[in-house]
Amino acid sequence: MVSVSEYRRDPVTGRWVVVSTETPRPTDFEHESVTVRPDPHCPLCEGHETMTPSELWVDRPAGGPNGPGWTVRVVPNQSPLVRVESPLERQGEGLFDKVTGVGAHEVVVESPHHGETLATLGDDAVARVLWALRERAQDLKRDTRFRYFLMFKNHGAAAGAALAHAHTQLMALPVVPREARDEVEGARAHFAAKERCLYCDIIRQEEEDGRRLVVRHTAFTALAPFASRSPFETWILPRRHASRYEDVTMGDCHELARTLGEVLRRLNKALETPPYTMVIHSAPLADGLEFYHWHIEILPKVTRSGTLEWTTGFHVNPTRPEDAAAFLRQVTV
Amino acid sequence: MVSVSEYRRDPVTGRWVVVSTETPRPTDFEHESVTVRPDPHCPLCEGHETMTPSELWVDRPAGGPNGPGWTVRVVPNQSPLVRVESPLERQGEGLFDKVTGVGAHEVVVESPHHGETLATLGDDAVARVLWALRERAQDLKRDTRFRYFLMFKNHGAAAGAALAHAHTQLMALPVVPREARDEVEGARAHFAAKERCLYCDIIRQEEEDGRRLVVRHTAFTALAPFASRSPFETWILPRRHASRYEDVTMGDCHELARTLGEVLRRLNKALETPPYTMVIHSAPLADGLEFYHWHIEILPKVTRSGTLEWTTGFHVNPTRPEDAAAFLRQVTV
Numbered sequence: 001m002v003s004v005s006e007y008r009r010d011p012v013t014g015r016w017v018v019v020s021t022e023t024p025r026p027t028d029f030e031h032e033s034v035t036v037r038p039d040p041h042c043p044l045c046e047g048h049e050t051m052t053p054s055e056l057w058v059d060r061p062a063g064g065p066n067g068p069g070w071t072v073r074v075v076p077n078q079s080p081l082v083r084v085e086s087p088l089e090r091q092g093e094g095l096f097d098k099v100t101g102v103g104a105h106e107v108v109v110e111s112p113h114h115g116e117t118l119a120t121l122g123d124d125a126v127a128r129v130l131w132a133l134r135e136r137a138q139d140l141k142r143d144t145r146f147r148y149f150l151m152f153k154n155h156g157a158a159a160g161a162a163l164a165h166a167h168t169q170l171m172a173l174p175v176v177p178r179e180a181r182d183e184v185e186g187a188r189a190h191f192a193a194k195e196r197c198l199y200c201d202i203i204r205q206e207e208e209d210g211r212r213l214v215v216r217h218t219a220f221t222a223l224a225p226f227a228s229r230s231p232f233e234t235w236i237l238p239r240r241h242a243s244r245y246e247d248v249t250m251g252d253c254h255e256l257a258r259t260l261g262e263v264l265r266r267l268n269k270a271l272e273t274p275p276y277t278m279v280i281h282s283a284p285l286a287d288g289l290e291f292y293h294w295h296i297e298i299l300p301k302v303t304r305s306g307t308l309e310w311t312t313g314f315h316v317n318p319t320r321p322e323d324a325a326a327f328l329r330q331v332t333v
Numbered sequence: 334m335v336s337v338s339e340y341r342r343d344p345v346t347g348r349w350v351v352v353s354t355e356t357p358r359p360t361d362f363e364h365e366s367v368t369v370r371p372d373p374h375c376p377l378c379e380g381h382e383t384m385t386p387s388e389l390w391v392d393r394p395a396g397g398p399n400g401p402g403w404t405v406r407v408v409p410n411q412s413p414l415v416r417v418e419s420p421l422e423r424q425g426e427g428l429f430d431k432v433t434g435v436g437a438h439e440v441v442v443e444s445p446h447h448g449e450t451l452a453t454l455g456d457d458a459v460a461r462v463l464w465a466l467r468e469r470a471q472d473l474k475r476d477t478r479f480r481y482f483l484m485f486k487n488h489g490a491a492a493g494a495a496l497a498h499a500h501t502q503l504m505a506l507p508v509v510p511r512e513a514r515d516e517v518e519g520a521r522a523h524f525a526a527k528e529r530c531l532y533c534d535i536i537r538q539e540e541e542d543g544r545r546l547v548v549r550h551t552a553f554t555a556l557a558p559f560a561s562r563s564p565f566e567t568w569i570l571p572r573r574h575a576s577r578y579e580d581v582t583m584g585d586c587h588e589l590a591r592t593l594g595e596v597l598r599r600l601n602k603a604l605e606t607p608p609y610t611m612v613i614h615s616a617p618l619a620d621g622l623e624f625y626h627w628h629i630e631i632l633p634k635v636t637r638s639g640t641l642e643w644t645t646g647f648h649v650n651p652t653r654p655e656d657a658a659a660f661l662r663q664v665t666v
Binding site for chain 2: 021100154198309312
């Protein structure tokens with residue numbers, strides 16, 4: 001009897017995923033396509049600058065502060081989950097540990113125009129968005145209370161976006177989220193054994209193998225990870241070792257914009273403009289350098305992944321990453 | 334300025350959660366209430382036994398095999414993710430590891446009647462369901478290829494249930510899912526340092542503290558965990574140390590049925606019959622005993638938790654567990 005699935009282990013975190021060997025066609029997925037509906041009251045649109053708190057960073061070729069004329073604008077989140085003004089207190093309570101809700105929570109508005117997305121903006125504009133994140137991270141880094149930057153984007157309401165206007169969120173946290181901690185530990189163990197970066201090894205193996213490659217440019221490679229948790233999961237990694245996103249140069253931002261734009265356009269074509277979550281994985285502020293390798297993880301939301309997956313850490317992926325990568329390579333954009 | 338949230342660390346896995354200190358009322362959540370719609374073609378109903386594969390285990394006071402007269406019935410999953418018949422092969426592929434899709438995937442049908450749920454069945458009937466799981470696990474354990482039992486229930490379509498008729502799923506896996514591995518490692522480290530079970534320590538502290546207790550019976554305690562990931566997350570733990578679910582006695586099943594039934598009725602009352610995911614966390618087959626403590630985790634699905642949470646391991650919980658527990662204690666059932 002032929003096996004219908006196999007278990008695959010992610011070499012970084014050790015998580016096991018069940019990958020089906022009978023891949024449905026991308027068109028078999030039923031999901032919402034993301035359309036950006038017009039919104040005359042959108043607080044992120046050009047001309048509505050007074051509807052947000054004052055800008056923290058801006059790329060504005062023309063005009064004055066908090067007015068029109070900008071291309072990318074960073075403002076504090078209006079409903080922040082954590083606040084910079086809180087004092088940092090780390091307390092124990094018997095077995096338990098808690099930390100006061102100190103942190104930064106900012107919004108990078110990616111375009112003055114309501115309908116644009118990272119897939120449509122063009123490489124120069126995307127590079128400015130990437131640079132804005134870098135600039136904010138460099139500034140926030142001076143606050144020594146912070147341990148981690150959570151940089152993420154929910155695209156489409158089904159992926160959790162509260163506002164339709166294209167934006168990325170940046171949180172600076174005094175704690176390291178579990179996934180980042182586990183990635184760092186996995187990469188550290190590999191480095192301790194081999195004195196090589198695990199992600200560099202993955203890039204080398206995947207570029208030689210080729211089956212899971214999506215696009216390979218000069219500075220960045222995009223691939224479907226071996227133990228993809230969900231259909232069309234795609235990672236973008238700098239081909240040259242680097243552990244911190246916030247150390248990217250303007251040149252890196254232009255190279256990354258080119259790869260990111262192409263990946264998003266291929267995903268849009270293959271999956272009919274899917275909702276997605278994108279997270280930049282960068283080294284914790286006290287860690288990294290030799291053994292950790294920053295990268296971007298993009299997870300299109302084309303199946304209903306439930307509570308069970310996150311509470312058990314056990315994912316079932318109906319799409320073989322090899323099939324997803326082949327499909328993404330082959331669509332015309 | 335008053336902090337609006339705090340970070341809390343789960344003492345077992347080390348995961349950090351942001352817990353809001355401004356708790357919404359349970360009625361503020363917008364979620365679907367679970368109603369079991371009649372379905373004349375339900376394959377799990379009494380009288381439809383021929384619509385499922387032959388039963389693997391049954392409690393049948395009257396009648397013959399694969400016919401009516403049963404109270405609890407266990408059958409193979411008709412669309413199994415993994416198959417018992419596959420040979421077990423563990424292979425490397427450069428940096429990557431894979432295992433053939435061997436495993437068992439079974440369905441415990443909790444009642445012959447379509448509309449019943451674990452909250453309405455009555456303690457004796459629930460005890461029989463719990464015993465069925467134990468019996469199947471004991472049988473599957475003889476297959477030495479297996480490393481872990483994944484025992485879970487998705488209640489309601491919003492929680493991922495494909496069939497409305499009450500059922501629990503049991504998977505026997507040749508690998509240990511990441512969450513189980515991390516819990517075991519956390520508990521092992523605590524035991525190595527203190528020679529005490531971490532969960533026993535948590536139970537002791539929570540029973541003394543009282544703020545997060547939901548119900549406490551003779552053999553089982555139900556509580557809202559300190560670092561709850563989502564509103565009204567509830568754990569049920571045996572008060573006496575035990576590491577494996579599959580070693581429960583019939584007496585344990587009756588005690589557990591009493592606590593589980595009461596917890597589910599309190600959740601139903603508080604949250605208007607919410608969808609939920611319930612997972613039994615038991616020691617991996619090669620591990621445990623002294624340092625691991627089996628328990629049940631129930632996660633009502635009352636907010637939209639997105640991809641971001643599972644891909645970062647960073648959860649934001651709008652409900653303080655102390656408030657959830659107080660509310661659950663106070664509703665009348």
